Amino acid sequence: MRLLHPKTLEIASKRKYIPKTVLSHAWSEVFKYLATGQKHPKVFITDEYYLGVYMSMVYEMSQIRGCNFDKSKINNYSKEFSRGFREELSSDHIMIMYTAYFDDNYLFSDACSLYFKGINIFPDIFGDEWRKYVPVESHKEIHRQITKTINK
Secondary structure (H helix, E strand, O other): OOOOOOOHHHHHOOOOOOHHHHHHHEEEEEEHHHHOOOOOOOEEOOOHHHHHHHHHHHHHHHHHHOOOOOOOHHHHOHHHHHHHHOOOHHHHHHHHHHHHHHHHHHHHHHHHHHHHOOOOOOOHHHHHHHHHHHOOOOOHHHHHHHHHHHHO
């Protein structure tokens, strides 16, 4: 899993058909990144303050969904990260997330990634027109096409 677009987090927090693991993977991915200290292609928010803000968003959405995340882990990392997590989310924070780190292409990429895992958030993003963006609707058909291609 990777960092998820804030809109994806919001959808995951409100839809019961989406497993809670979607949120927990976003939560744990950041801790893995912080624990290793290595550059990680899935964690591209390098500013520790805004990484904390992102984690605050993940935590808020997880609470809506009823996840049981241990926020005391936040204290094990830098002061900037902790400060970003503890600061009340404002419209400015959210706007920076949408403009500096995430865009519509990233949201579409999240939707594709989840779709291949059997979770369809396309209708939540595009409404009734979601089928215009998904070339193959059933996982059985995806499997059939991939198998056919591999066997050639």
